[in-house]
Amino acid sequence: MTELLLNLENVHTHIGLYHILQGVGFRAQRNRITLLLGRNGAGKTTTLRTIMGLWPASKGRISFAGTDIVGRSTSEISRLGIAYVPENMGIFPDLSVKENMLLAARNASRVTDIDQQRLEWIFELFPAVHQFWNRPAGKLSGGQKQMVAMARAIVEPRELLLIDEPSKGLAPAIVNNMAEAMLKLKQSGASILLVEQNLQLAREVGDDVAIIDAGRIVHTGPADECFARDDLLKTHLGLALCP
Amino acid sequence: MTTSMDWTRLISRDRPGSRLLIILLIAIIAVLLVAPFALTGAKAISICVKIMIFAVLVASFDLLLGYTGIVSFAHTVFFGIGAYGVGIAIIRLGASWTSLAVGASAAIVVSVLLALVIGLFSLRVRAIFFSMITLALSAAAQTLATQLSNLTGGEDGIIFRLPPALMPSFRLLDTKIFGLTIDGKVVCYYFIFAMSVTFVLALLRIVNSPFGRVLLAIRDNEFRAEAIGYPVFVFRTLSNVVAAVFACLAGVMLSLWLRYTGPDASLSFEIMLDILMIVIIGGVGTIYGSIVGAVAFLVAQGYLQDLLKGASAALGSLPGIGKVLSPDRWMLWLGLLFILAVYYFPTGIVGVLRRPARRLDSSSKPSAKERLSIVYRWMGRAR
Numbered sequence: 001m002t003e004l005l006l007n008l009e010n011v012h013t014h015i016g017l018y019h020i021l022q023g024v025g026f027r028a029q030r031n032r033i034t035l036l037l038g039r040n041g042a043g044k045t046t047t048l049r050t051i052m053g054l055w056p057a058s059k060g061r062i063s064f065a066g067t068d069i070v071g072r073s074t075s076e077i078s079r080l081g082i083a084y085v086p087e088n089m090g091i092f093p094d095l096s097v098k099e100n101m102l103l104a105a106r107n108a109s110r111v112t113d114i115d116q117q118r119l120e121w122i123f124e125l126f127p128a129v130h131q132f133w134n135r136p137a138g139k140l141s142g143g144q145k146q147m148v149a150m151a152r153a154i155v156e157p158r159e160l161l162l163i164d165e166p167s168k169g170l171a172p173a174i175v176n177n178m179a180e181a182m183l184k185l186k187q188s189g190a191s192i193l194l195v196e197q198n199l200q201l202a203r204e205v206g207d208d209v210a211i212i213d214a215g216r217i218v219h220t221g222p223a224d225e226c227f228a229r230d231d232l233l234k235t236h237l238g239l240a241l242c243p
Numbered sequence: 244m245t246t247s248m249d250w251t252r253l254i255s256r257d258r259p260g261s262r263l264l265i266i267l268l269i270a271i272i273a274v275l276l277v278a279p280f281a282l283t284g285a286k287a288i289s290i291c292v293k294i295m296i297f298a299v300l301v302a303s304f305d306l307l308l309g310y311t312g313i314v315s316f317a318h319t320v321f322f323g324i325g326a327y328g329v330g331i332a333i334i335r336l337g338a339s340w341t342s343l344a345v346g347a348s349a350a351i352v353v354s355v356l357l358a359l360v361i362g363l364f365s366l367r368v369r370a371i372f373f374s375m376i377t378l379a380l381s382a383a384a385q386t387l388a389t390q391l392s393n394l395t396g397g398e399d400g401i402i403f404r405l406p407p408a409l410m411p412s413f414r415l416l417d418t419k420i421f422g423l424t425i426d427g428k429v430v431c432y433y434f435i436f437a438m439s440v441t442f443v444l445a446l447l448r449i450v451n452s453p454f455g456r457v458l459l460a461i462r463d464n465e466f467r468a469e470a471i472g473y474p475v476f477v478f479r480t481l482s483n484v485v486a487a488v489f490a491c492l493a494g495v496m497l498s499l500w501l502r503y504t505g506p507d508a509s510l511s512f513e514i515m516l517d518i519l520m521i522v523i524i525g526g527v528g529t530i531y532g533s534i535v536g537a538v539a540f541l542v543a544q545g546y547l548q549d550l551l552k553g554a555s556a557a558l559g560s561l562p563g564i565g566k567v568l569s570p571d572r573w574m575l576w577l578g579l580l581f582i583l584a585v586y587y588f589p590t591g592i593v594g595v596l597r598r599p600a601r602r603l604d605s606s607s608k609p610s611a612k613e614r615l616s617i618v619y620r621w622m623g624r625a626r
Contacts, residue, residue: 052470078472086470092463095456102453103460104471109453152471 002029005160005191006051011060013043013050019215020046023060026210026217028160033182033192033205035223037237038212044195045087047212048162051193052084053077065159083153087164087195091148093138097129100137104152114155121188125181126151143174150181160191167198179204199237203227211236257451259531264596268531271538275436279429280421290545292432294537295439296496301521301533302446303489309528310450311482312462316515317361317377320384321354321487323510325494328353330401330504331394338404347495351488358487362480381515388506400505409434409499435496442492447530449485458482462528517544524584526591535592543580548573 006028013021021043028034038044049055051062053074062070069077078084083104091100098111108114123130126147132140137148146166153161163182167175175198182192182205196202206223213236219226226232259265271294274281278291300322307313328350329343336342365376388395395401405427407413413427423429449455457478460468465475498504507513517540525536551570559565566572588595 054466054470073474074466074469075472075474078470084470086467090464090467090470092460092467094463095459099456099459103456103468103473106472 002032004028005030005065006193007061007063008047008051009061011047011050011062012058013046013055014058015046015055021050021057022215024050024212024215024217025060026220028191028193029208030159030191031186031189032207033186033194034208034210035202035206036193036195036210036212037197037202039237040197042212043215044212045164046215048084048086048164048193048195051077051162052082081157081159083158083161085149085153085161085163085166087168091137091145091152093136095137096134097132097137097140097148098134100148100152101129101155104155106156118155118157122151122154125154125184143170143177146170146174146178147181150178154185154190158190160193161185162193162195164195165197166194167196167201175201199227199233257447257530259593259597261596261598264531264535264593267535267596271534272440279432280423286545288432290541292435292500293541294534295435296493296500297517297521297537297541298534299439299442299446299496300490300493301518301525301537302443302530303486303493304518305522305528305530305533306446306450306458306482306486306489308522309530309532310455310458310462311479313366313479313483314374315377315483315486316374316512317380317384318486318490318518319510319512319514320381321358321490322494322497322514323384323388323504323506324354324357325350325491325496326498326504326509327388327395327401327494328491329495329498330403333403333405334401338406340406343406347492350491350495354487354491355484358484359480362483366479366483367476381510381512385506385510385512388510396505398506400503400508402503403498405431405499405502431499435500438492438496442489443530443534446489450530454478454481459528520581522591524581524588524591526588526593526595529591529593529597532591532593539584539592543577547577547580551576 004027009025011021011024024047036044036047046055050057053072057070061068064080064082067080102108105114128144128147129151132144137145140148150166166178179201186192209221209223209226210217211219218236219232259268275291275295278288282288304318307315329346332342332346332349336345361377361380365373389398404410408427409431410427415425415430457468457473461475461478469475494509497509501508521536521540522533524539525532548570551568551573555565555568555570558568
């Protein structure tokens with residue numbers, strides 16, 4: 001039986017004069033990977049940023065685990081248990097990998113304060129994090145940076161991970177590792193809302209789908225059903241997502 | 244069960260990171276330590292004290308600019324509050340250690356409150372507005388100091404006495420040590436030395452604490468820092484408050500040495516420019532750079548005129564050279580030296596010294612474009 005974790009109802013977001021989200025509504029269930037798909041400029045990243053409070057919703061309701069989060073500050077939302085992995089490897093380039101991890105472990109001032117079992121698990125999921133532990137994060141390759149960004153998001157247990165295009169610009173082998181890591185994360189009890197343009201990765205990991213087009217959700221449902229419908233993929237996602 | 248405190252945690256683990264830098268820092272500290280015995284003349288000692296005061300002042304400014312990415316022009320306001328706090332307290336309460344402590348404590352309280360107010364009102368707004376607000380505050384503080392003459396002595400400032408142990412007439416020992424009479428002035432020198440070392444080490448510890456790590460994250464990308472759960476506005480305000488406290492303490496050190504404070508000595512915009520130049524020459528975001536930068540800048544500022552006098556005397560007969568090397572033009576040469584320092588050490592002296600391997604490899608020397616991009620990067624980061 002599924003349990004509702006995140007619920008967006010009629011969410012509108014304005015950025016300056018632009019009306020980007022025009023009534024977005026969908027649900028993400030606990031312990032599932034929900035895909036948010038759409039063309040470039042459809043409003044996927046804006047949706048994630050609106051959930052995090054980085055861009056405030058001008059109208060509508062967003063609830064997380066039953067708590068209304070519209071109007072709360074980003075740091076508050078983060079403390080409720082949502083981790084955000086922004087696109088373009090959202091790491092702090094001047095800090096070492098270790099410092100990036102320590103930043104996210106807010107109750108730890110040194111590595112020994114982090115749950116060592118969890119840290120070992122993270123090293124298994126993302127070996128690059130262990131390998132380049134003391135290296136400045138800005139000096140890593142794209143794939144390694146993405147792994148650090150993902151690892152940072154899970155250094156403390158979070159209920160929901162918002163992951164924005166983790167495969168962007170990465171080699172296929174690393175994308176496969178990423179898919180594996182996300183499935184393991186789900187097995188560990190985490191829920192993921194994933195924005196992804198790579199259809200292969202999306203198919204591999206997705207449980208549910210919400211398709212967004214021009215700031216509105218145009219389809220929601222199980223991932224298998226969605227990927228079986230060519231008309232849906234072609235109309236709303238375009239050729240970019242076709243394998 | 245016994246609990247013991249881990250004292251090593253009080254010391255920063257951020258090592259200088261370069262053998263050359265370690266040697267340079269040891270040399271600077273050694274010279275400052277033996278200066279009263281080894282150097283003759285009031286000017287040399289005065290420059291040493293100025294180096295110690297500016298090391299603290301610039302390090303506290305570096306916390307804002309280098310670690311938090313905030314450009315504040317109000318740093319001299321807190322410096323002035325520290326200097327005036329001690330002066331006013333001693334004038335009103337008498338020359339004692341108690342009035343010194345009262346003055347310094349009151350100055351710290353005022354600095355904290357003012358920094359909080361500035362932070363609360365202006366750190367939410369865009370970068371340029373914060374800088375403008377601090378610039379206006381700096382000008383207002385100077386005007387206030389000259390207008391409130393009953394309290395501040397107006398444009399003339401205030402001259403005051405210190406507790407007897409810090410006055411030149413005081414004799415700590417009857418016998419001379421290495422030919423030097425240990426009087427109150429020497430005691431005052433070492434008191435300032437101890438304060439300077441303590442405050443710089445404290446700042447070094449702060450920037451290498453979890454708090455400092457969050458500041459660096461905010462400087463790198465404030466949205467990401469907010470997204471992982473750190474209230475950026477709160478941390479920026481806290482950084483502003485901590486920097487203000489240390490600038491205030493630097494002001495206390497200044498008033499101890501000069502036994503005088505006035506608008507030009509502690510509040511002028513020239514001091515703010517000096518701070519900016521020292522932090523850039525030394526290396527933004529390094530703390531160690533405040534020490535190295537203060538030495539490079541203040542020694543150049545103090546002796547450039549003498550150097551030009553000598554050069555002018557030697558080469559003055561050559562047509563045109565005499566005018567160019569005139570000691571009156573020392574500011575022009577200081578400016579040129581600054582431009583050269585920024586061009587050749589875009590990451591500051593400490594930034595370059597911390598990358599010795601790269602520096603020796605001529606193929607990896609930064610191109611002119613790279614040098615500019617480093618400077619632009621810092622400018623872009625600074626809010």
